[in-house]
Amino acid sequence: MEIALEKSTETNASLKIKLSKSDYQPEVDKKLKDYGRRASIKGFRPGKVPPSLIQKMYGRSVLVEEINELLKNTVNNYIRDNKLQVVGDPLPDREQADAIDWDSQSEFEFIYNLGLASDFEVNFDALPPVPAYEIQAGEAELNSTIEELKTRFSGHSHADESAEGDMIYGELKQDANGEGEPFETKTALPTKQIAADELAKFIGLKKGDTVTFDIQKAFPDEKSRGLATGLKAEEAAGLEGEFTFTVDDVTRNEPAEIGQDFFDKVLGKDAVENEEQFREKVLEIIRSNYAREATTLQRIDIEQVLLDTISISLPDEFLKNWLLETNEGKITEAEVEEQYDAFARSVKLQLIKNKIASENEINVSYEDVLNATRSMVREQFGFYGEDEQMNQSIDKIAQQYLMDEKGNNYMQMYNRMSDDKVIELIKSKLTLEPRTISVDEFKELVSARQPQA
Template sequence: MEITLEKASDTNASLNITLTPADYKPEVDKKLKEYGRKVQLKGFRPGHVPTSLVQKMYGKSILVDEINAMLSRTVSQYIRENKLQVVGDPVPNRDQADAIDWDNQTEFAFSYTLGLASEFDIDFSDLPSVTRYDIQAGEAEVSSTIADLQQRFHSHTHADEVGDSDTIYGELKQVNTPEGAEAFAAKTAFPMAQMADDAKGQFVGKKKDDTITFLLEQAFPDEKARANATGVKKDEAANLTGEFTFTIDDITRHEPAELNQEFFDKVLGAGAVDNEEQLRVKVAEIIQGNYARESDSLLRLDIEKNLLDNTPILLPDEFLKNWLLEVNEGKFTPEQIDEQYDDFTKSVKLQLIKNKIADKADIKVEFEEVLNVTRQMVREQFGFMGGENEEMNQTIDRIARNYLMDEKNNGQNYTSTFNRVYDDKVIEYAKTQLTIVSQDVTVDEFKAMAESR
């Protein structure tokens, strides 16, 4: 076998492979013998069909299959062993392949066009610093969060008259009934928050035992809200229109929870705090902890941008555009490829950079790491707790393994989880090599920066 790489430029090359009988014949002969033992042909005992006849019947297809398999292995192995920065897939010279005379040739030549990324290196000491934003929860944010919690842990009171956020209970009756139909009537509840704003004025201020006449479809134009208000299915609610009366039996109102020990215990757990000042401190810590995840996400984006902006890489643009058109089989026009090409090349370059970092730092991902991440995903998704419960841990492990090994999606679950773990390890390593500068910001300042990204 002869393999040569001819580089036309930093980003374009041809990989040429020549195969002689010594390369493929041993495997082809082996396959012919296997066929000879298995093939059943009238007039011959099983396993005694002459080799010449097997060759005539199956020789060509076996030769083609074996050479195609050999080419696939050879191309992949050459790229891997020579650490070529290949982008896209190797593209075979189809005219050359179509011209092969499989019946008479014994030596075969094949050529593949390769798209290459230009050579580059990563020197973290030359890269600018990246800012980590430490989000500080201000008094307004803490007060707003506590107010939301008071609403969440609200209490119910009976109101004297209807307010625009109350729930009113009573009897709903249809005024004008279609001919031959029975008038609709039901005991139900109207959440005022779901009522159309321009209809609320008919109800706000009304008291117990008052009766309001109104158009149902105006009060609840959304069919889902109308179904909720009438207690019927959505498709049935669509037919409920026209004048209705509603006689109020009761009015309930959500009152924000009082800032007392019962509220503190519900929010943070029994005995965690015993006054409002301590509550505010804890809530500030929780807010900062929640935003820390968002801060980490922004830091990740900024690290990736830093690596992209400061690592020049040339790509074979014409090759890649043609390759994208071909692999997407008419799903995109050349104009659409051009429109999305910049985003595509950014993802390609970023992956090349991450692969270079992983190679230099000897970053690897083991199966157990992928499994551990999946186990944690299962715990979070199903609300399972970790700990010493062996039966529960075995259940989690079984679900995680089944998810990773699901054959229905051709291993995509494992691949996507592996890539996520790999990506996380590369970014974590980059954090140890880059200069990270911390900066305190308010929640509003952080939101503005995140939106600008």
């Protein structure tokens, strides 16, 4: 076997592999003998089929199968042993492969095109400082959160007459006027869904009142028309003309009142005993949530610093072709162009993180993954406390989760933990500058980091 790497540019190369008969024939012969022992062919006793017939029937397919397996292992081993920074997958030269005569050739040459990332170094000393955000959440955020909670845990009351935001119950009708079947149904009209130009007709209605309206003007889109009529959106799409609605009842959301019942609904039974404790606990939760969001924002900043400071060149045209080939029929050339910058960014970032993990011997064990999954199960299912039976249940759920989706769940947890460890290492190497910001400033920073359409 001969293997040669030829680099045409810093990021493009071809791997040429020449195979002689001695590289593949022993394994081919071994498999054909096995076929001969197991073959059941009419006219021959088991194990007595002539080798020439086995060769004629299976020779070519076994040869192709063996050489493909040999090539796959050879390419992968060469990349690993020579520590090539390959991006995408090796792409075989289809034209050269199609020209092979499997029936007459005994020596073969194959070419694989490789995309390589350029060499780079990670120098932590060269990375600029990164902000360590502390988001100042105070009375304003506390009050607005409590108002939102009061709305979320609101009750219902019956109103004497309708106002904006109410739900109006009654009978909706449309006469047939000699054409088709008349429409009639008991329904509820959500005033929030009514078009602004038509809303005035539905304000101030009392029980027994009737209002006439054009259904397409009052409910311009199919979804709102479906909600108003109780029909599927596609069925409601064809409704048009004047309808009448006779009011049976009007209900209104009433914000929850501050009190023990409200405290229990929000925080759990008897978690707090009075409004002061409730406000303290809610503010603690708000600040905890913002602390997590600050950590996420810092992570985004760290990743951007890595990309801005560490220069990596990619084989752009190779990767675009690779994306088209591997997603044949599922993605267009225009879509590849549109999405390529984001894809290239993720590739560079992963290369940097992989190098940091390798150079700093960052590893994630199965026990690490299992422990993290156990914690996730506890949080999702609300398992608190420690006892043997509960721990066994948690273990069973966690292990089943990691085996589900053909092992993809395990890989997702593994990658997440590895990524977290790399980020924590980077943070320990960087200068973190404390920076106190308001909630509004935080929202502006997050907005500025959103990808532009």
